Every structure is written in structure tokens, then in C-alpha cells.
Amino acid sequence: MKEEKKNNAQESEQARLEAEEREVAREAERVAAELERAESELEQARKEIETLKDKYVRLLADFDNYRKRMQAEVEAARREGEIKAIRAILPVLDDLERALEHAGANPEAIAEGVKAVHQGFQRILGGLGVEAVPGEGEPFDPNVHEAIGVVEGEEDEKVAAVYQKGYRYGEQLIRPARVAVTKKKEVGGGK
């Protein structure tokens, strides 16, 4: 009886151990499956990292090339601008030379020729978008006028005389006009 009891106890212990082992094995299997999933996700992630690094490096190279190209393009545009203006103005030189050619034959006629050259020059500058800034009699404007003298006048701060004309290109000043500015006459002498 005692032996039998012992046998029963041993058998139930064995069953418990077997169940426990099955439990541990199932858990190990679950963890192994999870590991497999994690490893596969990790591989995907590493591939994505490679792809992203590649994309970044390519974009950086594109950016760099673009930067170099644009530096050259800015230089070329500056040159093009100069050439455009010079090409536009060259007919003035042609006309001037033509006027001079005829100067020997008829010195009086040259004045007419030069007047035409002058008009042509102004027309060309107008075509380029160049305008003269306001002149005599207009209000003094320090943005477009450079005061190089003061004269007495009826009112303050008017352009009394233009020594050198000023020109602008749209909003941009090419050079200011050099002018004399009025200062109102003191009435009754003294301050």
C-alpha cells in the first residue's frame, strides 16, 4: 500500500513535469516565432535605411551640381545683360560715325545729324526701360537727386538746376541727378 501510494505520487509528479515541459516548449516556440518576425522586420528596416541613404546621397549630388551650374548661369546672365544693353546702344555709335563722316563735307549739317543721334540715343534708352529722373522745378528727392549746391528760391527744396541728369531703370537708380536745390528767401533779412 505504501509502495503503491509512492508509485502514484511519482506518476503524478511525472505528468506534472511533462505538462510543464510542454508549456515551456510552447512558450519557446512562440518566442522563436516572434524572433523570426522581428528579424524579418529588422532586415526590411535595414533595406529601407540603405534606400534612404542612397536617396539622400543622390539628392545631395543633384543639389551640388545644380549649385555649380547656377553659379555659372548667374555669371552668364550678367554678361547677357551687358551684351543686351551694348548691342542696343551700338546704333548710336554707328549714327555718330555717319554724322562725323559728313562733317567734313558740310560742317553746318552736323548739328542736325547729332540732334538725330541724340534723339536716337534717348529712344534706345527708353526701349531698354531707362528713364530720366525728375529735373528742374520738381521737388528735391534724396532718393534720385544728389544736392551739390543751394540757391535762393521762392520755395524750399525744389530742384533749381540740373548739372548732370539722373537715370533710373524701373525702381532701380542707375545714377542720381546732380542738382542745385532751392532754399526759400529770408523775408526781412536775418533769422
Added chain:
Amino acid sequence: MKEEKKNNAQESEQARLEAEEREVAREAERVAAELERAESELEQARKEIETLKDKYVRLLADFDNYRKRMQAEVEAARREGEIKAIRAILPVLDDLERALEHAGANPEAIAEGVKAVHQGFQRILGGLGVEAVPGEGEPFDPNVHEAIGVVEGEEDEKVAAVYQKGYRYGEQLIRPARVAVTKKKEVGGGK
């Protein structure tokens, strides 16, 4: 004796089971540790992906801003080039106007004044880097000459006369010279 044998067999089976269970548990532990490492690496990888995506998006935005800025800068450079050339040439206009002012008083003197204007104009163009292309007597060069007529001459393909001067800016042609080209006189009245 039989019972004892059975007991011994049961005990050794139990020991085997216990050892097996320990083995399975150790394996489960190892796999769990590996899973933990994989999960941590995966987290790192995901962070890196985020960082790389951020970097890429920032670079793309920088590139875009640069592109926009450069478009404006190319336009500004073209304008600057124009203004530079116009500003340089304006004194010609001043001189021309001065010559005309004195034309009324002394019509003969204007020729001298206009000659000076012409020289000044040429000096300014030279200062801008503008040169005249080769003229009369020089070999005809289709890169800088536009043939608008043919005349008989001693030799073939020389510039016989210039109708309009050509100018270049460094290697760049501003406008070709319009010229007549020589064609060698046929000896003995042709074939």
C-alpha cells in the same frame, strides 16, 4: 524487488524529464534574449529611418528654396549687367548733350565736340571689354563677318568694305560686321 525496479525506472525517467525541461527552458531563455536584442535593434533602425526621412525632407526643402532664390538671382544678375553697361555709357549722352548745347553758339565747333564724344564712346566700350571685329583688308571670317555683297579683288575672301562695324565681347560676338567680300578677278575672261 519488482516494485523497487519500477521505482528506480520511474525516478530515472523523472530525472530525464527534469533535465529535458531545463534544457528547453535554457533554449527559451536564449531565444528570448535574442528577441530582446532584435527588438532593440529594430527600434534603433526605426529611429534611424525617421532621422533619415527628416534629413531628406529638410534637404529637399533647402534645394527648393535655393532653386527659387537662384531664379530670382539670375534675373537680378541680368539686370545688373544691363545697368552696368548703361551706367558706363551714360557719359556719352552727357557729352553729346553738351556738344549740342554749344552748337547754337558756334556751329563749326560742334564737329570737334562730336569727335571727342566719339572717342569717349570708343574708350568706354573698350573699358567694358568690347572690341571691333577685324575690318577692311582682313580675311573674311564667317564667325564675325556677314557678307552682304561681293566685289572683284586681287585675292579671294578678303573684306573689301565694311557697311556696319561688328563688335565682340571677349569670345562672344555682339553683332557681326556687315561686309563686302572680294572675289579674285578671273584671268583670261573665265572658262
